[in-house]
Amino acid sequence: MSSVSGHWNMEGPMTTDALSTAAPQRRFPDGFLWGVATAAYQIEGGAREGGRGLSIWDTFSHTPGKVRRGDTGDIACDAYNRLESDLDLLASLGVRAYRFSISWPRIQPVGSGGVNDEGLDYYKRLVAGLKERGIEPVPTLYHWDLPQPLEDAGGWPRRETAERFAEYAAIVARGLGDGVSRWITVNEPLVVANHGYRIGVHAPGRADEAAAAAATHHVLLGHGLAVQAMRAELAADSQVGVTLNMTVVRPTSEEAKAVAEEIEAEANRVFLDPILIGAYPADTVRARLLPPQELIAQGDMAIISAPIDFLGVNYYSPGTVGLRAEDDELRRGESRIANHPGAVTVTRRGISRTAMGWPIDASGLYDLLVQLHGRAPDLPLYITENGMAAEDYVDPEGGVNDYERISYLRDHLDASARAIETGVDLRGYFCWSFLDNFEWAEGYQKRFGLVYVDYWTQRRIPKASAGFYRQVIGANAVPVPVG
Numbered sequence: 050m051s052s053v054s055g056h057w058n059m060e061g062p063m064t065t066d067a068l069s070t071a072a073p074q075r076r077f078p079d080g081f082l083w084g085v086a087t088a089a090y091q092i093e094g095g096a097r098e099g100g101r102g103l104s105i106w107d108t109f110s111h112t113p114g115k116v117r118r119g120d121t122g123d124i125a126c127d128a129y130n131r132l133e134s135d136l137d138l139l140a141s142l143g144v145r146a147y148r149f150s151i152s153w154p155r156i157q158p159v160g161s162g163g164v165n166d167e168g169l170d171y172y173k174r175l176v177a178g179l180k181e182r183g184i185e186p187v188p189t190l191y192h193w194d195l196p197q198p199l200e201d202a203g204g205w206p207r208r209e210t211a212e213r214f215a216e217y218a219a220i221v222a223r224g225l226g227d228g229v230s231r232w233i234t235v236n237e238p239l240v241v242a243n244h245g246y247r248i249g250v251h252a253p254g255r256a257d258e259a260a261a262a263a264a265t266h267h268v269l270l271g272h273g274l275a276v277q278a279m280r281a282e283l284a285a286d287s288q289v290g291v292t293l294n295m296t297v298v299r300p301t302s303e304e305a306k307a308v309a310e311e312i313e314a315e316a317n318r319v320f321l322d323p324i325l326i327g328a329y330p331a332d333t334v335r336a337r338l339l340p341p342q343e344l345i346a347q348g349d350m351a352i353i354s355a356p357i358d359f360l361g362v363n364y365y366s367p368g369t370v371g372l373r374a375e376d377d378e379l380r381r382g383e384s385r386i387a388n389h390p391g392a393v394t395v396t397r398r399g400i401s402r403t404a405m406g407w408p409i410d411a412s413g414l415y416d417l418l419v420q421l422h423g424r425a426p427d428l429p430l431y432i433t434e435n436g437m438a439a440e441d442y443v444d445p446e447g448g449v450n451d452y453e454r455i456s457y458l459r460d461h462l463d464a465s466a467r468a469i470e471t472g473v474d475l476r477g478y479f480c481w482s483f484l485d486n487f488e489w490a491e492g493y494q495k496r497f498g499l500v501y502v503d504y505w506t507q508r509r510i511p512k513a514s515a516g517f518y519r520q521v522i523g524a525n526a527v528p529v530p531v532g
């Protein structure tokens with residue numbers, strides 16, 4: 050159990066020495082897994098190197114108007130060519146685990162059939178390099194870079210894509226299984242279906258409600274089939290889980306409770322319920338957002354709900370929902386919610402936002418963890434992403450003093466430790482992100498890293514938050530926020 054003890058020096062602005070002296074701290078359980086996270090398309094670059102095929106993100110980012118400033122992941126952080134120095138940098142942060150994703154088109158350039166050994170070798174070297182440095186590799190198999198030929202054949206709305214995914218999962222498990230003991234199948238199925246197929250702001254850029262509903266089912270099925278395929282290849286004690294992006298949705302009034310519950314179900318339960326209980330939340334979510342019955346073959350829900358070893362949770366921000374009549378003028382900080390006439394998102398007065406515009410409220414993470422534990426008390430949880438984008442810049446002394454990020458991390462880590470104190474089985478925390486990187490449709494403008502990347506030179510500059518995080522890991526504790 051974590052507990053409050055000791056003293057930390059919190060005098061003046063928080064610095065990287067903040068953990069060395071006199072403020073109270075909240076401790077994490079021994080063995081708590083401290084990590085950082087990235088994803089292949091966001092950092093690797095080397096888009097045409099090593100036999101890699103094209104993914105939907107290559108196509109999308111090269112389509113004018115899709116990504117801010119026309120940025121692409123062609124070069125990104127050039128991590129593909131900087132393996133050894135990035136591994137040393139990771140080690141210097143003191144992390145015990147590294148969550149990265151595997152680029153499907155590096156392994157299978159056309160998404161099916163033969164294996165590209167050069168691609169697999171790259172990840173073998175990554176896994177070996179991590180282990181040499183005492184860092185646990187935690188790969189995610191799918192972080193949105195679907196091989197383009199599979200999209201051309203219909204993409205995630207097509208059932209065969211789930212089957213191809215399971216084949217790819219088996220190849221990776223066979224190739225890397227010796228060095229990896231914790232695996233994540235899919236990152237954020239909601240974003241795959243919703244951003245990629247419903248609203249089209251992410252690759253492949255389709256805006257088609259029926260395609261999104263079908264993609265929802267097939268990404269979940271892909272997860273379930275991949276779990277089966279991987280278990281057949283891996284040692285019995287290997288752990289396989291999935292990562293969902295989740296939030297809490299708070300109503301501003303008693304009257305707004307029902308719509309808040311529906312919005313929360315759309316965001317969380319459409320993906321969580323099938324995994325936990327083998328059913329879509331048809332009682333709460335409108336039918337057109339759910340896969341039609343004719344797509345759900347017999348046995349699918351059992352495959353999707355086969356036991357997993359842990360749930361990965363990505364949390365950034367909570368939502369607050371209120372009611373306003375259609376003709377009401379909106380107040381400051383309010384915006385209407387598509388498909389929910391009369392509902393508005395509300396930003397509480399005085400609340401800070403990240404550079405993405407997301408409200409900062411760590412109590413949402415605490416509430417989410419407690420809720421999840423209530424629903425699935427025996428399922429270990431990992432926070433597989435949490436962090437913030439900030440307007441980072443290199444100061445004249447050459448440092449990046451990202452105090453806002455330090456305070457964001459401190460508050461969210463404190464919320465995590467408090468959740469553990471109430472009995473939540475939270476086993477680890479992965480900060481998003483190791484490096485500044487390609488933030489999808491936002492391109493390189495939004496910086497989430499603990500390490501600043503100068504994209505002109507590829508120079509890496511650890512920010513003040515990297516020092517803070519290193520101290521948290523060393524102490525296995527976080528300073529308790531004041532007030």
Ligand code: IFM
Binds near residue numbers: 363488489
């Ligand atoms: O950068 C993304 C990541 O790829 C998935 N989760 C949210 C992050 C911040 O938007």
